[in-house]
Amino acid sequence: MSGQTKYSFCNKQKITRKTMIRGLHSQEDTVFWEKFVSGDDEAYAYFYQKYVKVLFSYGMRFTSDRELVKDCIHDVFVELYSKRPNLRHVNQIQAYLFISLKNELYTIFQKDKIVYYIDMQEPVFCIDYTTEEHLIAEEQEIEEQKKLRRILDSLTPRQKEVIYYRYIQGMELDEICKLMEINYQSLQNLIQRSIKKIKKTFDETGNTIQHVKKHMSIIKQK
Amino acid sequence: MMQNEISRKDDGKQYSFDDLFQDDNFIASQLSSEPESEAYWNEMLEKGLIDREDYTFACRFIRSVQVRPEFISDAEIFNLWVDIEVTNKANMKRKKKRYHIISIVSGMIALFALILSVRTIIPDNTSGFSPLFTTDARLEAGTDIQLYLDGNKPVSLGGREAKIAYNKENITINDNDIVLKKELSTDKKQTFHQLVVPWGKRSILTLSEGSRIWVNAGTRVAYPVDFDKKKREIYVDGEIYIEVSPDEQSPFIVKTTEMDVEVLGTAFDITAYEKDNAQRIVLVRGSVKVRTIHQENETILSPNEMYSFSNGISKIQTVKVEDHISWKNGLYHYNSEQLGVIMEHLSHYYGCSIVCSPKVSQMKFSGKLDLKDKLETILDGISQIASITYQYNQGVYIITNK
Numbered sequence: 001m002s003g004q005t006k007y008s009f010c011n012k013q014k015i016t017r018k019t020m021i022r023g024l025h026s027q028e029d030t031v032f033w034e035k036f037v038s039g040d041d042e043a044y045a046y047f048y049q050k051y052v053k054v055l056f057s058y059g060m061r062f063t064s065d066r067e068l069v070k071d072c073i074h075d076v077f078v079e080l081y082s083k084r085p086n087l088r089h090v091n092q093i094q095a096y097l098f099i100s101l102k103n104e105l106y107t108i109f110q111k112d113k114i115v116y117y118i119d120m121q122e123p124v125f126c127i128d129y130t131t132e133e134h135l136i137a138e139e140q141e142i143e144e145q146k147k148l149r150r151i152l153d154s155l156t157p158r159q160k161e162v163i164y165y166r167y168i169q170g171m172e173l174d175e176i177c178k179l180m181e182i183n184y185q186s187l188q189n190l191i192q193r194s195i196k197k198i199k200k201t202f203d204e205t206g207n208t209i210q211h212v213k214k215h216m217s218i219i220k221q222k
Numbered sequence: 223m224m225q226n227e228i229s230r231k232d233d234g235k236q237y238s239f240d241d242l243f244q245d246d247n248f249i250a251s252q253l254s255s256e257p258e259s260e261a262y263w264n265e266m267l268e269k270g271l272i273d274r275e276d277y278t279f280a281c282r283f284i285r286s287v288q289v290r291p292e293f294i295s296d297a298e299i300f301n302l303w304v305d306i307e308v309t310n311k312a313n314m315k316r317k318k319k320r321y322h323i324i325s326i327v328s329g330m331i332a333l334f335a336l337i338l339s340v341r342t343i344i345p346d347n348t349s350g351f352s353p354l355f356t357t358d359a360r361l362e363a364g365t366d367i368q369l370y371l372d373g374n375k376p377v378s379l380g381g382r383e384a385k386i387a388y389n390k391e392n393i394t395i396n397d398n399d400i401v402l403k404k405e406l407s408t409d410k411k412q413t414f415h416q417l418v419v420p421w422g423k424r425s426i427l428t429l430s431e432g433s434r435i436w437v438n439a440g441t442r443v444a445y446p447v448d449f450d451k452k453k454r455e456i457y458v459d460g461e462i463y464i465e466v467s468p469d470e471q472s473p474f475i476v477k478t479t480e481m482d483v484e485v486l487g488t489a490f491d492i493t494a495y496e497k498d499n500a501q502r503i504v505l506v507r508g509s510v511k512v513r514t515i516h517q518e519n520e521t522i523l524s525p526n527e528m529y530s531f532s533n534g535i536s537k538i539q540t541v542k543v544e545d546h547i548s549w550k551n552g553l554y555h556y557n558s559e560q561l562g563v564i565m566e567h568l569s570h571y572y573g574c575s576i577v578c579s580p581k582v583s584q585m586k587f588s589g590k591l592d593l594k595d596k597l598e599t600i601l602d603g604i605s606q607i608a609s610i611t612y613q614y615n616q617g618v619y620i621i622t623n624k
């Protein structure tokens with residue numbers, strides 16, 4: 001019961017703050033999108049400039065072929081330009097671009113199965129995590145990094161993909177649903193399973209309380 | 223109230239591992255750390271609502287899992303952009319070509335109509351827009367300004383600018399350089415002449431009833447040699463600035479593919495290139511009535527208003543008139559305008575493709591550009607005052623940072 005209270009309070013906080021952060025951010029996009037669909041080429045350049053890096057990085061999750069990813073980004077933007085009178089309804093721009101790029105890539109993968117499907121069922125989504133160099137100075141830190149790697153390795157490609165959207169791109173659940181072509185409930189389940197897996201691997205890999213305590217003191221100092 | 227809820231939470235259930243991972247706010251705070259949200263989570267920690275170990279791990283997990291962004295260099299980004307722009311322009315040209323084929327076909331039918339029955343077809347034929355234009359007129363940069371008289375014999379006019387004036391008996395060109403006798407047709411019906419101004423040139427046309435038209439680059443205008451008593455109609459594909467001579471008995475109508483503009487004694491600029499999907503009217507003086515082919519309603523404009531029509535949507539906004547009509551004096555006039563927009567105008571005027579890198583296209587400029595200059599001269603000028611440079615490659619001017 002008291003748990004309920006906690007959540008409702010938490011939700012209120014969440015909404016105001018989230019609308020603050022994402023609201024500002026997407027408001028700018030919405031204004032430019034409006035301009036773009038009514039024929040403004042500057043707004044078109046704005047979206048290219050804003051999203052080309054993140055799109056490239058996203059595309060590289062599916063393949064290591066840089067030129068292929070660039071070709072697909074080319075096609076995404078050319079199509080965007082030619083379809084623009086019909087795009088008035090789009091409101092989650094980043095998600096829309098991600099979906100378009102994923103579709104372009106998958107079309108190529110389908111076409112050139114021999115090249116891209118050598119020994120896998122489907123294109124694998126992979127995450128490399130950053131090695132924050134200032135943190136791995138100590139052996140203990142290296143241990144910690146290894147542990148994270150083990151956790152990530154234990155995830156299926158699909159779980160990695162959802163982690164990427166949720167914890168790296170910070171996307172909303174409904175955006176992820178569209179990207180992964182699954183319904184809300186399945187997405188919830190997928191995230192639940194991923195978290196369980198993370199937790200399990202985390203527990204298995206042993207207790208690092210000592211390290212945690214040290215890390216906490218760093219956080220407190222901040 | 224809030225305080226109450228928080229204190230109630232004190233003896234409430236803790237944030238579990240799952241809760242943290244599912245919390246939008248928690249994720250957002252990890253992705254972009256802000257003092258405010260950090261304070262909130264610290265407070266939760268202080269109150270013991272979150273297990274410190276869980277919290278540390280969750281933070282660490284989300285922070286560490288951040289992918290190393292795949293590196294794409296600025297040069298790659300720019301080259302990709304040029305490729306995209308070139309493809310887009312090629313696609314547009316393909317669309318244009320498709321249009322030309324249609325217009326040639328319908329143009330041929332019209333040629334027949336013109337030859338066989340000039341006297342019956344032209345007046346009141348509201349739907350017959352394109353047929354009035356000759357099919358062999360060329361708009362490419364470098365061709366001469368052409369004046370099509372009766373029977374489709376074009377007169378070539380050299381130079382970057384031509385002045386053509388119609389009066390009772392004659393047509394004078396460039397202030398009496400050439401004087402043509404008007405061939406008055408024996409029948410009483412209207413005869414249409416046509417002026418074709420290619421890219422990179424301009425003309426000033428005075429009609430027989432006294433109205434003056436400044437014709438911008440890449441534009442075709444068809445007009446009667448002598449006007450009907452009851453109404454005056456001209457046809458435009460491109461951009462004109464017109465000062466209409468007042469005559470209450472005989473309304474003046476400018477027709478474009480998408481719109482009819484009825485003039486009530488006035489000066490205005492009309493931009494209606496058939497190949498563009500946006501058409502615009504800027505009113506300087508007087509008032510005009512606009513009818514579009516997509517809408518029943520008429521719109522009446524006041525001075526300093528711009529009516530634009532794009533993809534079936536119309537819009538009215540107040541504008542600085544000078545910015546839209548300075549071309550008639552051979553200048554483009556800018557007040558803190560984005561370079562991308564300026565290049566768009568220049569590419570229109572000179573009839574060539576210009577591609578800007580995204581960064582460059584957002585630079586802002588004020589001042590005047592003299593359209594008598596060659597395009598290269600203008601680009602050289604701009605690259606001297608700003609840190610840009612340009613190169614010409616396969617028919618496209620590419621403008622980049624220095």
